[in-house]
Amino acid sequence: MKLFYTPRSHFSRKVRILAAFLDLDLDLLDVGNVAVQQVNQFGPNPLMKVPTLLDGEITVMDSDHIAQYLVRKSGSLDRFQVFTQEVNQLNARAVMNGVMAAEVELILAMRTGLDIDGLARFSKLKASMHSGIEWLEANAGIFPEQPTYLAFHLVSMWDHLKFYTIMPLDHCQLGELTRRFSQDPKIAATAPI
Secondary structure (H helix, E strand, O other), rough: EEEOOOOOOHHHHHHEEEEEEOOOEEEEEEEEOOOOOHHHHHOOOOOOOOEEEEOEEOOOOOEHHHHHHHHHOOOOOOOOOOOOOHHHHHHHHHHHHHHHHHHHHHHHHHHOOOOOOHHHHHHHHHHHHHHHHHHHHHHHHOOOOOOOOOHHHHHHHHHHHHHOOOOOOOOOOHHHHHHHHOOOOHHHOOOOO
């Protein structure tokens, strides 16, 4: 299986962590600069985004869809709760995915030379990220003691936010959870570089 990704992509990272915990080998194909507009650079993904999984003739797009595919492919039980229907966990995933998507939009805007300060669209993105992190901090009890796909989301989001310093991170519970989960060698091995 081939994963089109970038080493710093938080969406790719949660897939990479899950694959490591499922003992699945992925051939990692770094697409390079995700701001470029070359469809073929992103493998078979017409949206020009990462991650994208290619398994023979099968293409799977979107990190959460890829995660579900990997669990089915592994033939293992859903011990990392990828298929959970628990509303609080799904809400937490939605918030983290929203924070990560907003951060990507800000980073790509800055990377292409756009001055994002004072523009209403980007101000709202920053506000949504702040609000999302505050919500996660207030609901930190959602995160389990043992690593699950929800924890993989958190670690991927948190470390990416730390790496790019888009916003201050003074949230004690989320930082502590990330530190604890990151002690696992499989998680630590995927840290952004």
